[in-house]
Amino acid sequence: MLPALGVLLAFAVIVALRLRNVDFSLSILTGSLILAVTSEAPVGVIVEAGRRTITDPNTMNLAVAVALITVLGYSLKETRLMTELIEGLRGVLPARVLLALIPAMFGLLTMPGGALMSAPFNEPEANRLGLKPEQKTYINVWFRHVWYWASPLSPVAILAASLAGFTLNGFLAAQLPILAVTVALGFLVGGTFIKDGGRSNHGAKGLPEVARGLAPIVLAVVLSTVGFPIWAALALGVAAVFLIRKVPPRRAFRMIHSGVRWDLAAAVVSMFFFRFVVESSGSVEALFESATELGVPLIAILVVVPLLVGSISGTPTMGIGIIFPLLLPLLSDYNVYVVGIIYAGLIGGYLASPMHLCLILTNSYYRSELGRVYRYLVPSAALLYVFAVAYYLFMNGAIPV
DSSP, X not given: OHHHHHHHHHHHHHHHHHHTTOOHHHHHHHHHHHHHHTSSOHHHHHHHHHHHHHHOHHHHHHHHHHHHHHHHHHHHHHTTHHHHHHHHHHTTSOHHHHHHHHHHHHHTSOOTTTHHHHHHHHHHHHHHTTOOHHHHHHHHHHHHGGGGGTOTTOHHHHHHHHHHTOOHHHHHHHHHHHHHHHXXXXXXXXXXXXXXXXXXXOGGGGHHHHHHHHHHHHHHHHHHHTTOOHHHHHHHHHHHXXXXXXXXXXXXXXXXXXXXXXXXXXXXXXXHHHHHHHHHHTHHHHHHHHHHHTTOOHHHHHXXXXXXXXXXXXXXXXXXXXXXXXXXXXXXXXXXXXXXXHHHHXXXXXXXXXXXXXXXXXXXXXXXXXXXXXXXXXHHHHHHHHHHHHHHHHHTTSSOO
């Protein structure tokens, strides 16, 4: 029982610290220590999590990648390539569509914390429209994650369909109404603070600027897609910016130095440490066992446990890897809609989680207050989840017409 209580306590402490704008790395390390102390082998859990954090190549690869993302955004901004790109897009798209499209496009690049790539590109247009930091954060985070319900390239959807034994196309087809509601919610909430800023007069004349501004980004995306390490692809993207603008070496080094956000790199490392503490302590499994021992109804487990795990896991793939093997054996017979309840819970919990890396990095980049971001994000995620559960139950025949 103690490890299960430790999960809830750690989560509550992390949320409380983040709402008080305590540094994310410090908040997540505090939660990690609570998880470790309430586990059966505190010292062993900390040592093992520390060892895995240091030795796992993904830790440093992602930390370096995040640092390079900030350098890429800074370089594009300083060389005015970003300004030209946004101006060119404004010539063909309304402001509301542009603000949604940029994070959605980057959302196709499936990497942890990838919302940080779109944040700098949304910033000029968001500033022009007078958006507050928390509003910028909401738009960037929300529209980046629409692809969980539609993209055949999403590792989250691929893993869920595989573990449940469904075809990917069949699984995603069942999620399409959720995709529509996700997009609609984003535009409805965004419409409360985004006023139509009109279009520029560039029209098609702005297309060369769009192509030039997109070139470094497309290069990085294509290289990472064909197998280059993300950090290497981003480094070449930064180099492309310098080549396009013929930036002198001395100025290029100054841009690199000024563009790095070490606090974001530290957030990545602390996030990996937390993840490994969760895995090493077995705390999530303990939480699930406690729920079943207390005789909690199966439908309540299907609804509540995925939400909690999605909130504390930090990554939806990790949540699916934990929850699907635990919950699916409890179901004597299930279809895509029953599994959809579990899937929606994991995604819904993850979207608004203070451990959500995209939220952490966007929140830090825009220097927004998490509590104010939650005024938009939590109601949106809650409404989306309620609709999803109602839709799945209806399609499964549990809600009569």
